[in-house]
Amino acid sequence: MPHHSANSDIPKEDVMPMQPHTSVYSIRPFEESDFPALGVFYNQAAEGRRVTFWWVGEPDNWTNVYCAFEDGKMIAKGQVDVFSTMPPTAKPSSQHRIFFNLKMLPERETDTELLGAMYDVLHARALELKALLPDTHGTLLGFGNYAEEAANTGFFTARPEFSPLKRQYRMCHTFADRHLLDAVEHVETVEPVENEAAASAFPLPDGYAWREFDALSGEQADDYLALDMEIWPETPIGADRLADLASRSGWRMLQIHADGTAAASLMYWVSDGETGEIEEVLTLSKHRRRGLASALLNRALHEIRSRGCADAELDVEALNEDALRVYRAAGFEIETEEQRYAVEL
Known part of the structure; x- marks a missing residue:
């Protein structure tokens, strides 16, 4: 599934006062028979606005999903x-991270009774998950919302235990806004570009070469985890999260290698058959400022468009000015801001 400062980021006039709502409802784990109700719920919860909404995943994940x-x-x-x-x-200062996602029907977003009851259930499940993690590090429990979800965010930021974690932007590249990627107007394909074609369509500086992965062996996954740890030692992706991303529709990893090892990398996948989701854009420090990130993005955008997607999206930390410049140059624009908060678990 990557925030912000505290309540000062949310205009007070945008946060509706929380009102208790007494009702008879039940909370239980998700079941297969709930899919029709889930579809109706999603359409109502997301209608006309941008919300962070997690899908329930495979049956082995339903023990982590609760519905009212x-x-x-x-x-x-x-x-x-x-x-x-x-x-x-x-590092000892690093912490395991567990996140939760809690969504309500729009008319129940200020129902403090229901919000509190749902959070209590999620918090209890988070403690169970924490018990399964190595005891070598502490654990944070966090959530992330888009700026538009002020009421939901306000419920948690009003609780003194939650603190700001980080801010990030959601950026979007809409292909309809451009005729074609300038560098590859002559390339007409409905398949991802492979190594030999990539060398000519997306040239790299001397000493660099393309590699692509549509699946990862155990050894390749270990190599990537080591690379990721070098870039983000405080928040590494972890084997489970990497496996989850690699299982998604249309997943692919693009890398640029130097002397047989990865110098830069990104991965993408296709959401809802229409949006390319770009993740984990990284470049090792000694290979930066050589256009590698731009090359990765241009190739990824071309491949995502060739899969029939209408747009591509990615997340970037709000304070990462270098990355923002690269993404803007590739045609991305800020769509919204995501706010993340966390509490010690």
């Missing part, structure tokens, strides 16, 4: 997931 029902109608859905597990070699 009232008169047979789904009125709230919550989910917990381990986002990163610190290896024993990680």
Whole structure:
């Protein structure tokens, strides 16, 4: 599944006062028979606005998904997931990270009773997940919302235990806004570019070569985890999160190698059949300022467009000015801001 400062980021006039709502509802784990209700709930919760909404995943994940029902109608859905597990070699200051996602029907977003009851269930499940993590590091429990979700965010930031974690922007590249990627107007393909074609369509500086992966062996996954740890030692992706991303529709990893080892990398996948999701854009420090990130983005955008996607999206930390410049140059624009908060678990 990558925030912000505290309540000062949310205009007070945008946060509706929380009102208790007494009702008869039940909260239980998600079941297969709940899919029709989930579809209705999603359409109502996301209609006309941008929200962070996690899908329930495969059946083995449903123990992490809880739904509230009232008169047979789904009125709230919550989910917990381990986002990163610190290896024993990680810095002592690093922490495991568990995130939760809690969504309500729009008319129930200020229902403090229901919000509190759902959070209590998610918090209890998070403690169970924490018990399964290595005891070498502490654990944070966090959540992330887009800026538009002021009421949901306000419920948690009003609780003194939650603190700002970070801010990031959601950026979007809409292909309809451009005729074609300038560098590859002559390339007409509906398949991802392979190594030989990439060398001519997307030239690299001397000493660099393309590599692409549509699946990862155990050894290749270990190599990537080591690379990721070098770039983000405080928040490594972890084996479980990497496996989750690699299982998604249309997943692919593009890398640029120097002397047989990765110098820069990104991965992408296709969401809902229409949006390319770009993740984990990274370049080792000694290979920066050589255009590698731009080359990765241009090739990824071309391949995503060739898959029939209408646009591509990615996340970037709000304070990462270098990355923002690269993404803007590639045609990305800021769509919204995501706010992340966390509490010691």
